[in-house]
Amino acid sequence: xxxxxxxxxxxxxxxxxxxxxxxxxxxxxxxxxxxxxxxxxxxxxxxxxxxxxxxxxxxxxxxxxxxxxxxxxxxxxxxxxxxxxxxxxxxxxxxxxxxxxxxxxxxxxxxxxxxxxxxxxxxxxxxxxxxxxxxxxxxxxxxxxxxxxxxxxxxxxxxxxxxxxxxxxxxxxxxxxxxxxxxxxxxxxxxxxxxxxxxxxxxxxxxxxxxxxxxxxxxxxxxxxxxxxxxxxxxxxxxxxxxxxxxxxxxxxxxxxxxxxxxxxxxxxxxxxxxxxxxxxxxxxxxxxxxxxxxxxxxxxxxxxxxxxxxxxxxxx
Amino acid sequence: xxxxxxxxxxxxxxxxxxxxxxxxxxxxxxxxxxxxxxxxxxxxxxxxxxxxxxxxxxxxxxxxxxxxxxxxxxxxxxxxxxxxxxxxxxxxxxxxxxxxxxxxxxxxxxxxxxxxxxxxxxxxxxxxxxxxxxxxxxxxxxxxxxxxxxxxxxxxxxxxxxxxxxxxxxxxxxxxxxxxxxxxxxxxxxxxxxxxxxxxxxxxxxxxxxxxxxxxxxxxxxxxxxxxxxxxxxxxxxxxxxxxxxxxxxxxxxxxxxxxxxxxxxxxxxxxxxx
Numbered sequence: 080x081x082x083x084x085x086x087x088x089x090x091x092x093x094x095x096x097x098x099x100x101x102x103x104x105x106x107x108x109x110x111x112x113x114x115x116x117x118x119x120x121x122x123x124x125x126x127x128x129x130x131x132x133x134x135x136x137x138x139x140x141x142x143x144x145x146x147x148x149x150x151x152x153x154x155x156x157x158x159x160x161x162x163x164x165x166x167x168x169x170x171x172x173x174x175x176x177x178x179x180x181x182x183x184x185x186x187x188x189x190x191x192x193x194x195x196x197x198x199x200x201x202x203x204x205x206x207x208x209x210x211x212x213x214x215x216x217x218x219x220x221x222x223x224x225x226x227x228x229x230x231x232x233x234x235x236x237x238x239x240x241x242x243x244x245x246x247x248x249x250x251x252x253x254x255x256x257x258x259x260x261x262x263x264x265x266x267x268x269x270x271x272x273x274x275x276x277x278x279x280x281x282x283x284x285x286x287x288x289x290x291x292x293x294x295x296x297x298x299x300x301x302x303x304x305x306x307x308x309x310x311x312x313x314x315x316x317x318x319x320x321x322x323x324x325x326x327x328x329x330x331x332x333x334x335x336x337x338x339x340x341x342x343x344x345x346x347x348x349x350x351x352x353x354x355x356x357x358x359x360x361x362x363x364x365x366x367x368x369x370x371x372x373x374x375x376x377x378x379x380x381x382x383x384x385x386x387x388x389x390x391x392x393x394x395x396x
Numbered sequence: 397x398x399x400x401x402x403x404x405x406x407x408x409x410x411x412x413x414x415x416x417x418x419x420x421x422x423x424x425x426x427x428x429x430x431x432x433x434x435x436x437x438x439x440x441x442x443x444x445x446x447x448x449x450x451x452x453x454x455x456x457x458x459x460x461x462x463x464x465x466x467x468x469x470x471x472x473x474x475x476x477x478x479x480x481x482x483x484x485x486x487x488x489x490x491x492x493x494x495x496x497x498x499x500x501x502x503x504x505x506x507x508x509x510x511x512x513x514x515x516x517x518x519x520x521x522x523x524x525x526x527x528x529x530x531x532x533x534x535x536x537x538x539x540x541x542x543x544x545x546x547x548x549x550x551x552x553x554x555x556x557x558x559x560x561x562x563x564x565x566x567x568x569x570x571x572x573x574x575x576x577x578x579x580x581x582x583x584x585x586x587x588x589x590x591x592x593x594x595x596x597x598x599x600x601x602x603x604x605x606x607x608x609x610x611x612x613x614x615x616x617x618x619x620x621x622x623x624x625x626x627x628x629x630x631x632x633x634x635x636x637x638x639x640x641x642x643x644x645x646x647x648x649x650x651x652x653x654x655x656x657x658x659x660x661x662x663x664x665x666x667x668x669x670x671x
Contacts, residue, residue: 108569108570111571112482116478116482116485116491119472119474119475119478119495122471122538123494124494125513126510126534126535126538127498127538128494129513130509130510130513131509133509133513133516134508134509137512147515199404199407199408199411200408202400202401202404202408203408203409205405206401206402206405207405216650218409220646220650221412221413223646224639224646225412225413225416227595227642227645227646228416228635228638228642229598229619229635230599231601231616231619231620231623232419232631232634233415233635235623235631235635236415236418236419236635237415239415239418239422239627239632240414240415240418242627276411276412276415279411279412283408309397311397312397333500334503336502337503337504337505339504339602340620344623344624354502354602358504361508367512370508371508374505374508374509377504377505378505381502382497382501386493386500
C-alpha cells in the first residue's frame with residue numbers, strides 16, 4: 080500500500096506503458112483495454128441506462144387502451160421525430176395528494192425503521208466485537224445465516240407469529256393475558272417490525288466492522304482518566320463508530336423506502352408505500368405513464384441524492 | 397453497561413431467531429391449523445414434494461440463479477478490475493455510476509424499467525420474444541454484477557500491487573498477469589461474489605414479477621401467491637429446508653476456511669524453520 084501511495088498520481092497508466100513493451104504489445108494492449116472496459120460498459124448501457132431513458136419517454140406519454148397501453152411521446156413525421164408528449168403525468172403527481180402522502184409516508188416509515196434497526200443492532204454488534212474469537216465467529220455466523228436464507232420465507236415466519244391465530248396471540252390467550260386476539264397484521268407496527276427483522280443483518284455487519292477495529296487502548300485510557308463505562312461508551316465508542324452507523328443506516332434506509340413486499344403483506348391497505356403505489360398504477364390501473372412518472376420521481380428524490388452523497392458513505396466496506 | 401448491552405444483544409438475537417424456530421417447529425405440525433398443535437408429523441414435507449408448481453418454480457429459480465450469477469460474476473469481475481486498476485479513462489464517471497447504481501435502485505423501479513426495455517426491444521428487433529427465463533436471467537445478472545463488482549474491487553484494493561508490478565518488470569503481459577496472478581489471488585472473492593449474486597437472484601421477488609412470463613414463475617413468486625392467500629403449512633416445510641441448507645453451507649464454508657488457515661500456518665511455520 081505504501082508503495083502505491085508513494086507513486087505520483089495518475090501513474091496507474093503504467094499498466095499500459097512499460098519500458099519492456101514493444102509496439103505490438105502496446106497496440107494489442109490498448110485494444111484489450113478497450114475490450115475489457117467496453118464489454119461490461121455495453122451491457123450496462125443496454126440493460127441499465129437505456130431502460131431509464133425508456134421509462135422517461137413513457138412517462139411523457141398518455142395512457143391508452145391497447146398494447147402497449149400508452150401513446151408514445153414522439154411521433155414520426157416524415158422521418159423526423161416530433162414531440163407530442165407532455166409533462167402532464169408529473170403535474171398530476173403533484174396535484175393528487177395520494178403520491179405525496181405515499182412518498183412522505185415511505186420516508187417516515189423507512190427512517191423510523193432504520194433508527195429502530197440501529198437500536199437493536201448496536202448492542203449485537205458491540206457484544207460480537209467484544210466476544211472471544213471463537214465465540215465471535217459463531218455469533219457472526221448467526222447474524223449472516225438469516226441473510227442468506229430467503230427474505231420472503233423469513234417474512235412468512237414472522238407472519239406466523241403475528242397473525243390472528245398466530246403464535247403470539249395463541250400464547251397471550253393461552254396464558255389468559257388477553258381474551259381476544261390482538262390485531263397486529265395490516266398495521267404500521269407490523270411494517271416497522273418486519274423491516275427491522277428483515278434488514279437487521281445489514282445493520283449489524285457494518286457496525287461490527289467498525290467496532291471491531293476500535294482501538295482498545297482508547298477505552299483503557301478513558302477508564303484510567305476516571306470515566307465510568309457509560310461515559311466511555313458515550314464519549315469514545317459511539318463517536319468512533321459513526322462511520323459504521325452511517326453505512327448501516329444507508330444500507331437499510333435506501334431499500335426500505337422502495338420496499339414493496341413488506342407493506343403489501345404486513346401493512347394496512349389504506350396507507351400504501353410508494354413502491355406499492357407504483358406497482359398498483361402499473362398492474363391494477365394499467366396506467367404505465369403514471370407508473371413511469373412515479374419511478375422517475377423516486378429516482379430523482381431518492382437515488383440521485385444518494386449517489387451524490389455517496390462519497391461520504393462507507394458503503395465500500 | 398456490559399450487562400445492559402448483553403441483555404439487549406440477546407434480545408436482538410431472539411428477534412432474529414424466534415420466528416425461524418417457530419417456523420421450523422410448526423413445519424412438523426400434523427394439524428392444518430397454525431394455532432393448534434396436532435402432534436409431530438412429516439406430512440407437509442411429503443405434500444411439498446408432490447407439489448408440482450413449487451418443484452417447477454424451484455427448478456426455474458435455480459436455473460435463473462446459476463446462469464445469472466455466472467454472467468454477473470464474469471462481468472462484475474471485469475467491472476471491479478477496471479474500477480481498481482485502469483485509472484482514469486473517458487466516461488469513467490458514467491461507468492462508475494452505472495456499475496454501482498443498481499445496488500441502490502428500488503426494486504420496483506428496476507423491474508419496471510427492464511420490462512419496458514424488453515417490450516421495446518421486442519417491438520424493434522423481435523428479441524427477446526416475450527418474457528421468459530432469459531429476461532429474468534438478464535435482469536438478475538445486471539444487479540448481480542454490481543454487487544460482484546464491489547466485492548472484487550474491495551479485494552483488489554487490499555491486495556499487494558507489487559506482485560503484479562514484479563511480473564510486469566519480468567516481462568509478463570497484461571493478460572498473462574491477470575490470468576496468472578490477479579485471478580488466482582482474487583479467487584476467494586470470485587466465489588463469494590458468485591454466491592452473493594446467486595442468493596440475491598434466489599431471493600428476488602419484485603424484479604422477477606415484472607420480467608417473467610407464462611411458465612417462468614420463480615420460487616419466490618409461487619411462495620408469494622401462496623402466502624397472500626393465507627396459511628400454507630407446506631411453506632413452513634420449505635422454509636425449514638432452506639434454513640437447513642444455508643446452515644449446512646455456512647458450516648462447510650467455515651470448516652474449509654479454518655482448514656485452509658491451519659494449513660497456511662503450518663506451511664509458514666515450516667518455511668520459517670527451513671530458513
